[in-house]
Amino acid sequence: MNYHLTLIAILAATLTVGCATAATKTPAELNDLEIAHVAYIANNIDVRYAHLALAISDNPKIHEFANAMIRDHKAVNVQALALLEKLNATPQDNFLSKQLTGQSNELVNEMRQLSGAAFDARYADNELGYHKAVNDIVENSFIPNIENSEVKALFKKALAIYKAHEQHAEKMVASLK
Amino acid sequence: MLRFKQNKWNNVTVAIVTVMALFFTPFESISAEEYPQTHVIAIEDLKFMPQEINVKPGDIVQWVNFDFIPHTATANDHVWNSDMIGAQASWEMTVDRDTFEGYFCVYHPGMQGKIKIITESLAKAQQLQ
Ligand SMILES: [Cu+2]
Numbered sequence: 001m002n003y004h005l006t007l008i009a010i011l012a013a014t015l016t017v018g019c020a021t022a023a024t025k026t027p028a029e030l031n032d033l034e035i036a037h038v039a040y041i042a043n044n045i046d047v048r049y050a051h052l053a054l055a056i057s058d059n060p061k062i063h064e065f066a067n068a069m070i071r072d073h074k075a076v077n078v079q080a081l082a083l084l085e086k087l088n089a090t091p092q093d094n095f096l097s098k099q100l101t102g103q104s105n106e107l108v109n110e111m112r113q114l115s116g117a118a119f120d121a122r123y124a125d126n127e128l129g130y131h132k133a134v135n136d137i138v139e140n141s142f143i144p145n146i147e148n149s150e151v152k153a154l155f156k157k158a159l160a161i162y163k164a165h166e167q168h169a170e171k172m173v174a175s176l177k
Numbered sequence: 178m179l180r181f182k183q184n185k186w187n188n189v190t191v192a193i194v195t196v197m198a199l200f201f202t203p204f205e206s207i208s209a210e211e212y213p214q215t216h217v218i219a220i221e222d223l224k225f226m227p228q229e230i231n232v233k234p235g236d237i238v239q240w241v242n243f244d245f246i247p248h249t250a251t252a253n254d255h256v257w258n259s260d261m262i263g264a265q266a267s268w269e270m271t272v273d274r275d276t277f278e279g280y281f282c283v284y285h286p287g288m289q290g291k292i293k294i295i296t297e298s299l300a301k302a303q304q305l306q
Contacts, residue, residue, distance in 0.1 A: 068284040075246045075264070160222045161246060167287040 037091035225290035
C-alpha cells in the first residue's frame, strides 16, 4: 500500500474538483485550528517513524537522517505549541488528522516486521513520499488558506525545513540503490 | 568591518548584517585596513548567508544560527566541524591558508557554503583588475 499516494489523491481531488460536498471536507477547507492539529500530528508521525528507524536500522545514513527528523519535527512542534498558547487557541481534531494517524499505525506495523536492507529501503522510500505529500498539502492547501498571519509565517518556516528533508530523503533513497 | 561583541542579535540586526554582507563581501576581504577581520555568516531559513565569502588567512569566520532548528557548519571533507550549532547560538573559527573551503550542514546536506581564502598576492591581483 502506498500511503503517500492516498495523500496526493486527496490533494488532487481538492485542487481539481474543488467543489466537495458539505459532508466530505478537503484539506483546503480546514480552519486554522484544524490545520494546526494536522501539522502537529504529521510532525509526531515522522518522529515516530524516526524512532523506529533508530531501533531497527544499522545504517549510519539512516540514523543521521532519522536524528535530523527527530530534532527538526520536534522543534517545529515546540514552536507551534508556543504560538497556540500565545494565541490562547486549542488545535481541533479533524478527518485528515484521523486519516494520517490511521495510515501511520498501519505503516508502523508493516515496517516493524522488516529488518536490514528491506527496512532501510522501505523507511527511506516512505520518508521521501511522506515529505512530498505533506509538502504538497502544506504549500498548496494550508498556507494559502491559513487566516492568522503568525500561524501562516510559522508554516512557511516549517515548509522550508520540510523541503530540505525531502531533498535529504531523495539523496538517502539514491544512496541505498 | 562587521564586528560584533554580543552573541545574540535580533532578526533586524541579522537582516542588516546580511544586507551589508551582500553588498560589501567583494570589497571587505581585499581592503587591508583591519586585520584580522571577523566575517559573520547568518544561518536563516536553511541557508548560509552570504553563501560564499572571501576571507584572508588569520580572519575569523562566525556562523550565527537564527533558525529554531540546529545546524552544523562542516567542511566537505570533515577536517573542520562546528558540531551542533543550536537555535540562536553561534560558532566561530580562525581560517588559515590551508583551511578547506567548501562546507555544508550535516543535518541538512542541501545547505552548502564556501569560504574562499584570498592570499595577499591574489588580493593584489584582484585589486589591479
Ligand atoms: Cu542544517
